[in-house]
Amino acid sequence: MVIVMKPNATQQQIDNISEYLKKLGLGVHISTGAEYTIIGIIGDKRLLGDTPIELMPGVEKTIPIAEPYKLVTKTFKPEPTVIEVRGHKIGGGSLTVIAGPCAVESEEQTLATAIAVKNAGAHMLRGGAYKPRTSPYSFQGLEEEGLKILAEARDATGLPIVSEVISPATLEISLKYLDIIQIGARNMQNFQLLREAGQARVPVILKRGISATIEEWLNAAEYIMSEGNYQVILCERGIRTFETATRNTLDISAVPVLKEKTHLPVIVDPSHGTGKRDLVIPMSLAAIAAGADGLIVEVHRDPLHALSDGPQSLAPDDFADLMKRVTILHDAMEHVNG
Amino acid sequence: MVIVMKPNATQQQIDNISEYLKKLGLGVHISTGAEYTIIGIIGDKRLLGDTPIELMPGVEKTIPIAEPYKLVTKTFKPEPTVIEVRGHKIGGGSLTVIAGPCAVESEEQTLATAIAVKNAGAHMLRGGAYKPRTSPYSFQGLEEEGLKILAEARDATGLPIVSEVISPATLEISLKYLDIIQIGARNMQNFQLLREAGQARVPVILKRGISATIEEWLNAAEYIMSEGNYQVILCERGIRTFETATRNTLDISAVPVLKEKTHLPVIVDPSHGTGKRDLVIPMSLAAIAAGADGLIVEVHRDPLHALSDGPQSLAPDDFADLMKRVTILHDAMEHVNG
Amino acid sequence: MVIVMKPNATQQQIDNISEYLKKLGLGVHISTGAEYTIIGIIGDKRLLGDTPIELMPGVEKTIPIAEPYKLVTKTFKPEPTVIEVRGHKIGGGSLTVIAGPCAVESEEQTLATAIAVKNAGAHMLRGGAYKPRTSPYSFQGLEEEGLKILAEARDATGLPIVSEVISPATLEISLKYLDIIQIGARNMQNFQLLREAGQARVPVILKRGISATIEEWLNAAEYIMSEGNYQVILCERGIRTFETATRNTLDISAVPVLKEKTHLPVIVDPSHGTGKRDLVIPMSLAAIAAGADGLIVEVHRDPLHALSDGPQSLAPDDFADLMKRVTILHDAMEHVNG
Amino acid sequence: MVIVMKPNATQQQIDNISEYLKKLGLGVHISTGAEYTIIGIIGDKRLLGDTPIELMPGVEKTIPIAEPYKLVTKTFKPEPTVIEVRGHKIGGGSLTVIAGPCAVESEEQTLATAIAVKNAGAHMLRGGAYKPRTSPYSFQGLEEEGLKILAEARDATGLPIVSEVISPATLEISLKYLDIIQIGARNMQNFQLLREAGQARVPVILKRGISATIEEWLNAAEYIMSEGNYQVILCERGIRTFETATRNTLDISAVPVLKEKTHLPVIVDPSHGTGKRDLVIPMSLAAIAAGADGLIVEVHRDPLHALSDGPQSLAPDDFADLMKRVTILHDAMEHVNG
Secondary structure, rough: OOOEEEOOOOHHHHHHHHHHHOOOOOOOEEEOOOOEEEEHHHHHOOHHOOOOOOHHHOOEEEEEOOOOOOEEEEOOOOOOOOOEEEEEEEEEOOOEEEEEEEEOOOOHHHHHHHHHHHHHHHOOEOOOOOOOOOOOOOOOOOHHHHHHHHHHHHHHHHEEEEEEOOOHHHHHHHOOOOOOEEOHHHOOHHHHHHHHHHHHHOOOOEEEOOOOOOOHHHHHHHHHOOOOOOOOOEEEOEEEOOOOOOOEEEOOOOOHHHHHEEEOOEEHHHHHHHOOOOHHHHHHHHHHHHOEEEEEEEOOOOOOOOOOHHHHOHHHHHHHHHHHEEEEEEEHHHHHOO | OOEEEEOOOOHHHHHHHHHHHHOOOEEEEEOOOOOEEEEEOOHHHHHHHHOOOOHOEEEEEEEEEOOOOOOOOOOOOOOOEEEEEOOOOEEEOEEEEEOOOEEEOOOOHHHHHHHHHHHHOEEEEOOOOOOOOOOOOOOOOOOOOOOOHHHHEEEEEHHEEEEEEEHHHHHHHHOOOOOEEEOOHHHHOHHHHHHHHHHOOOOOEEEEOOOHHHHHHHHHHHHHHOOOOOEEEEEOOOOOOOOOOOOOOOOOOOHHHHHHHEEEOEEHHHHHOOOOHHHHHHHHHHHHHOEEEEEEEEEEEOOHHHOOOHHHEEEEHHHHHHHHHHHHHHHHHHHHOO | EEEEOOOOOHHHHHHHHHHHHHHOOEEEEEOOOOEEEEEEEOOOHHHHOEEEHOOOOOOEEOOOOOOOOOOOOOOOOOOOOEEEEOOOEEOOOOOOOEEEEEEEHHHHHHHHHHHHHHHHHOOEEEOEEOOOOOOOOOOOOOOHHHHHHHHHHHHHHHOOOOEEEEOHHHHHHHOOOOEEEEEEEHHOOHHHHHHHHHOOOOEEEEEOOOOHHHHHHHHHHHHHHHOOOEEEEEEEEEEOOOOOOOOOOOOOHHHHHHHHHHHOOOOHHHHHHHHHHHHHHHHHHHHHHOOOOOEEOOOOOOOHOOOOHHHHHHHHHHHHHHHHHHHHHHHHHHHOOO | EEEEOOOOOOHHHHHHHHHHHHOOOOEEEEEOOOOOEEEEOOOOHHOOOOOOOOHHHHHHHEEEOOOOOOOOOOOOOOOOOOOOOEEEEEOOOOOEEEOOOEEEOOHHHHHHHHHHHHOOOOEEEEOEOOOOHHHHOOOOOHHHHHHHHHHHHHHHHHOOOOEEEEEEEHHHHHHHOOOOEEEEEHOOOOOOHHHHHHOOOOOOEEEOOOOOHHHHHHHHHHHHHHHHOOOOEEOOOOOOOOOOOOOOEEEOOHHHHHHHHOOOOOOHHHHHHOOOOHHHHHHHHHHHHHOOOOOEEEEEHHHHHHOHHHHHOHHHHHHHHHHHHHHHHHHHHHHHHO
8 A cells, every 4th residue: 555645744744654554563665756755555454454544644645556355366366267067167268158038937938948048059047036126016036936947947958057146045045946146236245145155155146236346346256255155257247327328338348357357257248238139149249259258148938028128138049149159259269369 | 108119110010019008908199200100008007017018029119207116206295204213303304413433343432422423413323333345354343242332322322323234134133222224325226125124113214326326216215115114214325426536426416306206304425425524514514505304424533543434534523513514504594495 | 656566577677667767867766565566756757758657567557646737726826716707706705606598599588688687696697609519400509699699788787798619719709709708518628729718818617528527627727727827717517427317417526626626716507417497496505505606507588488408497586596595505604614 | 209297287288288389380199197198299300499398387308209310320321331441441341440659759650650550451540640638738749740740651551541630720731631530539529620520521530429428429420421521430439437447448339239320330449448458459359249340449669658548559569469360350250140
């Protein structure tokens, strides 16, 4: 951390801070410039605790240098994390496409969609059993009944299953059924839930909060990992901006930024990220070209009657088209990057 | 809801949608313009369920007309809601200032701060026992021990106490101690928590999510009210924008917007809203001038050693100054608005 | 400026940068931490030119310390700037309310509005002659004819006149008529226009760009001042955020932030800042309470027939109400702050 | 346009508006719902002028249906616009890569960079002669001298040249030298400049404003086209969001959104869009995969000494790598999309 003193800070104030830091066991380097004096702090920042340096007399501001997270970084683990689920690998160069309905609505609908996405080449099945909805009067999901239906679909197709958990209680139930649990954008900073997911031993897809910085997102992943669960998959799903032509702005640049900072796999959700069916395929291709490890896509057997998020769901034929194109592109990327 | 058809929509497509809606028991009005045909839907929108009209052939887009919430609106209840806590009224023209440390750190610190804010004229005491923190390695609060300390401070000063709950489990414990529970910005769409707060019978301060629209915020309040708890206080605490001169952008215009839409009391948090001690007083004055029912302010006996959020906490003397000025302004507003 | 080296930077890389800086005549302080080495640069930053330090081998990032502007700062001029226009003072504790129609539409409309706002107590008259409009097919203003009408209204009422310039050519014409020129939000970084306004010798109202940071805004003011025109008035008019309940989010906190950083007067435009007539009065009061030196408000004799921006214009009666309330509040603020 | 009446609007108010519209020659359709009455307006919207319907008694809000622009739309011209410059086609399936230094600094630097990008396969040369800079104290470009250097580089390499104009005066001079003029993000709503560019007869690259919606951007293109210049190329270059890991958030989804709405070619600027050299290649690939017609990329012979925007410039070797990879990807996209 670097402390910038006010232009009119006194030598006494500089000395006071300097001595305070030394008492904590920290080293200090002082640079006296024409206008500003800067104090660099050397040593283990945890010795500082939450001391509000900004409030000390004479201080203009402090500037953090080191990142607050450890386990998510490449410094901690340089090689990419590869997560294996029922024989399929996520990360490390393989392509993972997770597909299925926004919400599990019935056994028949889920099974039909599962078979359709399996036939098109999807690697995993997704479907919402617990739905976080903006209005209390919207459909909230089939809950445990939905999880059972997903498990049946897994039995029928062999596809691993993924679904969202929205609270410690739903996490506990979900662990009985799911291969991967998903934490949604609205819960990215539900720290209680993150901790409990950290105590589970199944992989976790952690979606980016709608206005979360990449740094906050990595801190949320650190919550899970700090409890011992290292199987975290980051999922970019669009951020909130002023633009209204799309539901959110899918931040494709988050993919290469994350690839520089962390060893964790990164996937992209073009369905929520755009909110528009016509944009799902081009943005899936953009995500793969930018280096994403996979996609999570909404597919609905009959988009006309989907109970939620219809406008962004693909029909099975569209999804088959997406799979074909994404697969060709993923193969071509070897030549592009090779 | 209004359905806008594509410029090239066929008469058959228009008829199909029209008949579909009529079958659901809805009325239909069709306006044929030079370029666009528009279908107005008349009747109880709930008959539509989640039918994704946008996906029907020929549809360009749909435009919602009515708001999705009911209980929060002035249509439902025209007169302002006044919430009474241990004899103090929140809303309806009275001024409420809630003050205290960001985090409860010790009995001694909390009691000293409580006495200081009481002497300065504060109406209620706040203090964090469960702290949601971005990094898993930051101080997370004293938990139930912190609640006990708050209760002691209430005994000593007579001030009602307010603290944040971060999960159903912490809500349950907190109800044993608190006069008002607070749901923080990160949990504004933690719907499970909203529902359980709705089943409680104590007032709830619902903070605005950092990137929540006013409409999403009112929907979150509707979650609480739809479970039977009508004692909701809305708290504006800054939204995330591109500006970095302040930690967040305190959206003062949310106050008069809410006053038009809802009967619920509205308070403002200038401490989190700005993140800067020097801005707390001017923004408190702006909030009161704009019509807010009160403030929630961070005060720390010894800001130099606060364990969290130091840079935005006022010292007791600053707070006494704030109370004096806010009180004069609140009185003057009667002449301004009278 | 502070240079943060990469964790794996070599001693050779550190030495190279160090020597490079010394050759430029700059001083260097090196702090070697556990993870990071930090190089503090001491001396006149202009010696660096635009050298892209970030690109030098081993550099992680650079962190600017000093602000890039000078003339706008309180360091340069501690006492508040007071601008006098035809006997009325802007800044330094006096209240300035500038009012008038969004666009000058006709002699009759402008004169009637001018008389109405004069009678209500306004200090200056505003009206658009050159209108920057999003669509090329919208009404673009009466141009020089509009300026003549404004000058007539000044003759009739004695009110100084303010209008927007949108290019060097319109600036030149406008100088023949106006007491104050206004540079709008869309032209806040039209640097050519800023320079030419800097060569003029009339006061300039510089509106904040719709997504300009306060730092960019102060840099824009510096452009004007660096050409010798020190009579700059900053006008907050709302920033673009995700919120759609208001047309923009009026950033009231910009007022106290600016009051800390600059000696220039600060006014607020609640009409464009909110886009809603019902919010103009509460946000005017909030601006004054936060310490603004004045307001610029749209008033239209007959809002029903305004040619542009009708929804945010006040009728003369509403404006008289605003003036009365703002004046009471401005007087009360002496007691609040005294 | 659709008018939504307030829940408590009277029949008289509805009739008044209805008659007002009919007098203007517009048709009217009234839908009376349970809560709201909706009035649909039929006919040529221009008959409305700027009548502020929102202000009429009883009106809750108005909702625009039709877009305000015409010439940019596919309705106006379904087939893609292809712009030919010295034998190279922009749009319509071909790949266009424009490369060169951020600023023209010297003859030697510009020529060396031009030869390097030509050898790597670039199709056009870019370089800034007039630089819009946030601070008045930063390097502002070589001006006409820079244009002459660019023209020499064209003579030497055969590459068409592109440079930014920042005012009507610089536009006039630039037309003597350039093959394509560029209007930068800060001038996207400099309507005077747009009009004058519309009167020129060279192609115009129109960059998206840093916080411009796609709709505002298309309106800006409409300004140029409405003056008769139909050779407009849209350039996405990143929007301002809360995220600080990148300088801007490159909105790749703008590419497919534009491809649905307009016939104009769309290119992407990954250099300004990310502000980070390491992100330029992955985001270039993402842009091409999403369907962009080309790229505009900063390349500097010697990034260590670039006078501006160094951190985002590629070295010639990096650019050669980019060209190779982008070309392979562009070829592969035929199979992906075929």
